Amino acid sequence: MKVVVLSGGVGGARFVRGLVDVVEPRDVTVIGNVGDDVEVLGLHVSPDLDSILYALADLNDEERGWGRADETWRALETVRALGGEAWFQLGDLDLGLHLVRTQALRSGEPLSAITLRIAQALGIEARVLPATDDRLRTWLETPAGEFPFQEWFVARGHRDDVDAVRFEGDAEPAPGVLEAIDGADLILVAPSNPYVSIGPILAVPMIRDALQARRVPAVAISPLIGGRAVKGPADRMLQRLAGGTSPGHVASNYPGLIDALVVDEADADDLDGLEVRPIVTQTLMSDSNARRHLAEAALGAVVA
Amino acid sequence: MIRIVVPYAGARGKTRLGDAREELSRAMLEAVLAAANEVGPTWVVSPEPVEGAAWIPDPGGGQGAAVEAALREIGPGAVLVVNSDLPSVTADDLRALEEAIPERGAAIAAARDGTTNALGFSDTSLFAPLYGPGSAERFRAHAEQAVDVVRAGLRDDVDTPADLATA
Numbered sequence: 106m107k108v109v110v111l112s113g114g115v116g117g118a119r120f121v122r123g124l125v126d127v128v129e130p131r132d133v134t135v136i137g138n139v140g141d142d143v144e145v146l147g148l149h150v151s152p153d154l155d156s157i158l159y160a161l162a163d164l165n166d167e168e169r170g171w172g173r174a175d176e177t178w179r180a181l182e183t184v185r186a187l188g189g190e191a192w193f194q195l196g197d198l199d200l201g202l203h204l205v206r207t208q209a210l211r212s213g214e215p216l217s218a219i220t221l222r223i224a225q226a227l228g229i230e231a232r233v234l235p236a237t238d239d240r241l242r243t244w245l246e247t248p249a250g251e252f253p254f255q256e257w258f259v260a261r262g263h264r265d266d267v268d269a270v271r272f273e274g275d276a277e278p279a280p281g282v283l284e285a286i287d288g289a290d291l292i293l294v295a296p297s298n299p300y301v302s303i304g305p306i307l308a309v310p311m312i313r314d315a316l317q318a319r320r321v322p323a324v325a326i327s328p329l330i331g332g333r334a335v336k337g338p339a340d341r342m343l344q345r346l347a348g349g350t351s352p353g354h355v356a357s358n359y360p361g362l363i364d365a366l367v368v369d370e371a372d373a374d375d376l377d378g379l380e381v382r383p384i385v386t387q388t389l390m391s392d393s394n395a396r397r398h399l400a401e402a403a404l405g406a407v408v409a
Numbered sequence: 410m411i412r413i414v415v416p417y418a419g420a421r422g423k424t425r426l427g428d429a430r431e432e433l434s435r436a437m438l439e440a441v442l443a444a445a446n447e448v449g450p451t452w453v454v455s456p457e458p459v460e461g462a463a464w465i466p467d468p469g470g471g472q473g474a475a476v477e478a479a480l481r482e483i484g485p486g487a488v489l490v491v492n493s494d495l496p497s498v499t500a501d502d503l504r505a506l507e508e509a510i511p512e513r514g515a516a517i518a519a520a521r522d523g524t525t526n527a528l529g530f531s532d533t534s535l536f537a538p539l540y541g542p543g544s545a546e547r548f549r550a551h552a553e554q555a556v557d558v559v560r561a562g563l564r565d566d567v568d569t570p571a572d573l574a575t576a
Binding site for chain 2: 365370373374376382383384385386387398401402405
C-alpha cells in the first residue's frame, strides 16, 4: 500500500516514524512543510524536514522533541560569545546538516534533491520531499505586528495571538510530489498544526488541487487531545481562528480534503459538527508502541 | 452503567481453531466476561447457559439473529455488543467504546480483517444483523453516525491458531 503523508515538525515526525514501522518504508512518501524554513548565520535551515529526517533515522532527541540526540552546543556558545546571531538553537551535530544543505543550495541544487541525498546518506528508506523547491514563507499577523514564522515562534516564544496566517511566495510542487499523491492508495495528514505546519503545504495550489481531486481515502490525525495541543500553539490558534478546539474545528481546516479524522478518546464526546468520519483511539505518541498504534488506527480505518 | 451483550456460539463457533477449541473459546469468553462485569450488567446469548453472566437462549440462525434476540430480551436503551473472542479486552476498552457512542448511531470496533469485534449503540433499535466478512464497513454505512474505535484489546480477536501468537 502506497501512503503519502503531509507532515510538519515534531508531532508529524513522530507519527511518520511510527508509520514506517507498520507500512513498508519504501511505500511511504513524506511531504514536509517548508514554510518555517529560515536563514540563520548564513545557513539554510529547514526545521520540519530536519525533524522528519532525524526521526526516520532514529537520530532525534525524544525528550526535547526537536533536533538530535546527544547534541552539544559549543558552536552556538562561540556565536553567542562573539555577539553573533544566537536566537535560534543550532546544535553542533545539527550544524553539519545545515552546512551540507546550504552548500548544495548555493551550487544550484534544488531543496528536494539535496533532501533526498541527505535521506539516502542517513539510510532512510521512505521518501522525504519538501512540499516545494520554491521560496514559501509563513507569516503571522498578530496584534503586535506581522512576523515571519521563526521570529514569532522561537524569538517571541509564540506568545502573540494570531489573527491571520499568510504565505509568501508563488510555489509549485517539488518534483515527485504530485506523482506521489497521484499514485497513493491512502493520503494521511499527520498530527501537526493545521495552520502553520499543514497550511503551508496546502498553500501550494497544485498540491491542494491534487488532494481535492484524489480518488483514494484521506485521513487526518488531530493534533489535539482533550481540546489541548500536546505541544505548541495549535489550540490557541484554533480557538481564535476557527472558534473552538473540537474535532469539528480541526477538520474545518481541511474542507473537502479529508474523509476521516482520527481523534483522541478524550475528544470522543465532542464530535458535534464533525462532518467527516471520526476514528477514536489513544493518540498520545508516548513511545514507539503508541506511535505504531496510532499509525495502525489511521491505516486500519481504510484497510478492510 | 451500560448493558453488555456477549454473543457466544460455544465451541462449535470456532471451527477454524482446530483441537482444544472448546477449552480455548471458553477461556476467551471468561476473559471477556471478567472485563464486562466490571463495566455493567452483562448477558451472554448462547445455545447453552454459561457461568459468569445472565443467559439468553440463542434462537439459532447465526450471530446477527442471536444478538437481535438478546436485544429484544433486554429492551430499549444503550448497549454494547462484544464478541467473545477478544482475550485481551479490558474494562477500559469497553468504557472507551461506551464513551464513543454517538447520539444516533454506532461506535464500531473493527477487527484487523474488516469484520466487527464490538459495537456500541445509544439504543438497541439501532442494531442491524450485518455480521460477516467486511461487516465493519456495513455497520458504518448503516449507522446515521458512525464512530470507529481503535484499541488493541478490541481489535485483536482470535479466529485462527496464528492469531493466538499476537493475542
